[in-house]
Amino acid sequence: MTASPSSPARTGALMTLGSMCFAQLGLGLSVGLFDQAGAQGTVWLRLAWAGVLLLALVRPRPSWFTRSGLAACVLLGVVTAAMMTLFVAAVERLPLGTASALEFLGPLTVAVARGRRGGALWPVLAAAGVLLLTEPWHAGADPAGVAFALGAAACWAAYILLTQRVGDEASGIRALAVTLPVAALVTTPFAGPSTAGRLSWQLLLAGLGLAVLLPVLPLVLELLSLRLLTTAAFGTLMALEPAIAVLVGLVLLHEVPGAGAVTGIVLVVAAGVGAERGGARAGVPAPAVEGGPVHPAERREAVR
Helix, strand or coil: CCCCCHHHHHHHHHHHHHHHHHHHHHHHHHHHHHHHHCHHHHHHHHHHHHHHHHHHHHCCCHHHCCHHHHHHHHHHHHHHHHHHHHHHHHHCCCCHHHHHHHHCHHHHHHHHHHCCCCCCHHHHHHHHHHHHHHCHHHCCCCHHHHHHHHHHHHHHHHHHHHHHHHHHHCCCCCCHHHHHHHHHHHHHHHHHHHHHCCCCHHHHHHHHHHHHHHHHHHHHHHHHHCCCECHHHHHHHCCHHHHHHHHHHHHHHCCCCCHHHHHHHHHHHHHHHHHHHCCECCCCCCCCCCCCCCCHHHCCCCCC
16 A cells, blocks of 8 residues: 655654754763763763764764765764754753744744745744743843854754665664764864763763663654654654643643643644644655665755
């Protein structure tokens, strides 16, 4: 039987939802390490373990990639490191809600710029929902913190576009076996030396577990989902992440959201459903051949 047209979009949306859930869980558990390794040190520790794990498990070979595909993997690693580092720097200077709202400008811009004609309603709903959830107007803004958050937003936009390209070029987690070691190397000069003296076996083991939750599982799921979804739909679905954070706080921390937060959740869920219904890519690239890169002739052009 032929799958319905909505199946790829639904599968991609579920993968995106799973990536956000793992990311929120990993982020929540990482907070406990901030006092031991520092915020930047915790990011570096997760990336270092993720890079080591994928290098050991995948053992990437240059013959698996085209030249442009390998360059995209390296660039994605640099962008991933910058995105995580800048966001942590913003959170150190701004309330989390303010930093999150500013960072979401990245995927929102992608959603608006790459969306189909007539589909601008979903990013607008998502933006309104995120603002109601995060309420950035309730706190003063540190100029440096705002600059870091906007830098993270720009990196997030580039991350979405690069992740889709990398997912089209390479099969499975092969691309991440290049991307994550590069990200770890980029962050090492900034956090590695200051964190090395604090390391203990307990901290190393905690970092290993957290690396699986964030970034390995979210990045794998996002890479696969962007093979099925348009970047516009993916960018809009990212608005669900603040809603997930609020719901996790309600269930685990008994933090009851106010009326504004509830309204925000309704708006971002509606935007997510709308993006999923029209978010399948027309002409999903064929999977990469095992043992080699995707030949350009084997790929179909993705319709924005």
